[in-house]
Amino acid sequence: MISWDRVNELKEEIGEEDFAEVAEMFLEEVDEVIERLRATPEPDQYEQDLHFLKSSSLNLGFQALSKLCGEGERLAAEGKADAVQLGPVFETYSASKEAFTAR
Template identity: 55%
Template sequence: MIDWNRVDELRDEVGAEDFHEVVDLFLEEVDEVIERLKAQPDTARLEQDLHFLKGSSLNLGFASFSSLCQAGEIAARTGRGDEIDLPAIFDAYAKSRSAFIEKATA
């Protein structure tokens, strides 16, 4: 679910002091997009939103969530937006977020 090696790499790259700031910013931005998609998914922006979520989550090691976002991004790009399982994406994010916070901020 979480690529902990990537998390360690990011912590080394930005430093322990700035790591929490980077995490907070990531979670804030991703939470905002997730909440918007839950409230009012915009099919015209779906590919762009999933691309953003994929890239952001990959940077922080959210491997499973990123993979689902990538599959959704491809589906949206090829006109198969109706095949995207947004609830599965939301669930993967919630589980990844919880696991990450539990371990990375302990």
């Protein structure tokens, strides 16, 4: 679910204090997009939203979430936004966030 190797690599690259700030900013920004997708999903924005979530997640080691978002982004880019399933994205983010913050 989470690449702890990536998390540790990022900590080494930017330092422990800056990592905490980056992680907090990541969680806030992703929370905003997730909440918007839950409250007012706009299929014409799925490609952009899922690209943002994919990239952000990959940077912080949320591998499972990044993969799901990449699949959704691809579908949306192919004009198949109606086939994008957001439920698994929400569930995976929640589980990943919980695992990440617990550690």
